[in-house]
Amino acid sequence: MKKNEHVNGICCGYTKDGHGVVKIDGFPLFVKGMLENEEGELVITMVKKSYGYARLLNLHKTSAERVKPVCPLAKQCGGCQLQHMSYKEQLRYKKQKVQDVIDRIAKLDLKVEDVLGMEHQLYYRNKGQIPVGLKNNIVQTGFYRINSNEIIDMNTCLIQSERINTVLAVMKELLVSYENASVFRHLLIKDGFHTGEVMVVWITRKKNFPHKEDMVKELVDRLPFVKSIVLNLNTREDNVILGKEEEVLYGQSFITDTIHGLKFHISSKSFYQVNPVQTEVLYGKALEFCEIKGNETILDMYCGVGTISMFLAQKAKKVIGIEIVEQAIKNAKENALNNGISNIEFVCSDAASYAKKLSEENMKPDIIVVDPPRKGCDQITLDSIVKMSPQRIVYVSCDPATLARDLRILEDSGYHCIKVQPVDMFPFSHHIENVAQLIKNK
Template sequence: MDRTGTAASVSRAASAEQLRPGDVVVVTVKRIGINGEGIGYFRRKAVFVPGALPGEVVKARVTAVHPRHLEAEAFEYERRSPDRTEAPCPVYGPCGGCQLQHLRYDAQLRAKEELVRESFERYAGMASPPIRPILGADDPWGYRNKAQLRVGVGRDGPILGLYAPGSHRLIEMPACAVQHPVVNRAVEAVRGALREVRVPVWNEKTGEGALKSVVVRASRADGRVQVTFVTAGRELPGKNALIRELRRRLPELASVAQNINPDRTPLVFGDETLTLWGNDRLDETLGRLRLRLSPRAFFQLNPEQTVRLYDTVLEAAALTGRERVVDAFCGTGTIALWLAPHAAEVRGVESVAEAVADARENARTNGAANAFFFEGTAEHWLAVWEKKGFRPDVVVADPPRTGCGESLLRTVLDMRPPRFVYVSCNPATLAKDCRRLLDGGYRLEWLQPVDMFPQTAHVECCALLVAG
């Protein structure tokens, strides 16, 4: 029987194409998918089963039929994996922020290595991609330095949480197992302050109310906390009382900011940010770097693993002090500044003006006189600089999940820098872009996976490509 108590008989369909939603299949799970789901096969058609693990045999009810795969929900386990474990989070599953808490950490690492391998086999056509052993975290819990939470209304007042996957149903977050303890304390303080002051919450259906989201960031350098309230308009009713209450509840508070986002959009931040109290930036360190982070500034969520990732980038760049380096998606400049002491000159390019301003300030803070930052796209600036006689020895790219884009790849192939160091959070687009570079004459030396986000299906990877 399935979880509703209904008798469930296995489908006798001769082919997967005959299956319909509601049919029952028996699936042996072979691997973990890119979203953390278990993947098995029925009559040679892939079946995606959330929560199922490699080696498990499950009875699952088909929930959706697609041309190339089926989606199904497991309701009975005929064989369970020895790697299965109890997830510690009370809202694991409904929350959707983590996908692998029910898988032992050593098995998570193996699964993520396999994700990289499968991506390069499938999208780059490489039978044996040169993958190094993944760099796992010393502590796979309590690593996140930032919480980005939607605000809703509950029985006792405002609640903070995440939308359940594929819905706008808000799941209230208790203390989160992957958030740093300081972040959890700060979120609890914000929740209490909001309930005390009764700030009107924005209603996405009617457009009424003020408060949409709360972003909390904690510094590993000094334990101080930056809180940003995202509102639908410039008005934040009760803001002075809210700040007083927050200061009372959270001694670690360093700053309170307001970001204005009037749009109905899944994007959290709008373009305008106001400092309501305290410093306009949060002091942070990353290895030897000293950083000052504005509320919207991008900063890696797992500082300990970020050091491992950036050291891998430094190894790939193989700098001797004479090289000219371009960081093609520099953000707030952290990779560029990590490389600057080892290079003759580093130039970073970023399309977001606020991030460029942060990068320049970070360069001044760290005394990096050989680091320069430019607003725009890397392909534009590389062409401009080439006309002036500047050709990089190393190009580093850490693009969005969508990849580098054809324009930048074409520019790199035209200029042929001796080393191209590619950092990616999406193994599929990394493999596709590497295939493009391999076809253009580059050689893939190695791939280094790094587990930046334990308990999730995400895997970061650094690839070193050398011009042939």
């Protein structure tokens, strides 16, 4: 099998990224944009030792689950990978993706639950992180082309909230009008879905530049729902988006949103789930898996601005939230105060270090909730969790593979996984969130 060779094949499944898999004499080819059971002509683009890549040239048989992408930039933009799939097929693929790693990595005899999907799959994101650039002196705002640093210029993204799109359109006009787009690296826009408050973060190469005050005034005059404008200075030469130094240009350093009746302050750097509708579903499932009776002490690791912590504190005796981001902990403490929740304590610390400290102090929480970043929990954290010996562990994960890895470790350390519940937080993308419930073996 060689590069540029033409072959015909049938798609028999999907990769973790949602590419079709076509096997030619047992050799797997990964084909972007091909759906299961479709037949077509392919051209091989790369051959490696145990697999290859191919491009779909012609479809001979089309799946009933193939749909026309709703976005005209779907094939160019790297933001959505699954717009050619029906939503039913997206959910089926995501369930299988989770089941595959539970079987292969976790090696558990466990049937993954059906994915909890969304009724309306457009305009769901409350956060937009948009690169700004110039091409032939023309301002460009959009997302990066797949596997590239080239900006695909766009004015509307169909998965961002309509308020974010409105802010983006006005900001683009201002950048053109005031001719200072070269100072800007990114725009970070956060939308309080339930309150209607919007924060706009200007991520810039310079702290001072012409017409800064004029832009602030015009943006607020034109869009009164903008309640916070923050300048974030980033002079780095790498791909890190946010710099360390910030200045509030208008309003306060946060906006407010609500989840399930609780108010939350959201700052530029604090973590907050990007899909508010499904966040209630996700956290509701985490709360259900905790099986709180009322007398429990719960440890919430990687607590962010305290969203899960406060869900838990409404039913538990005491909650301790741990988060390494100082601003997030500041927001979490404010959030608890604003919501009148007093049975909660927030600690700014690395999760692994603090978990180790608590285990050495022989702390014994009844339940531990973890919601780590994509890389999952490290060995120190997992060892400390096991040493603290909670009756239940609820693991919220944004990466099925690292979840499966950690479940295997916990299974080997005296815990048993009862359920894995996928929740679709990111329609049209290959990402899937999960909540796992583990109990201590008797």
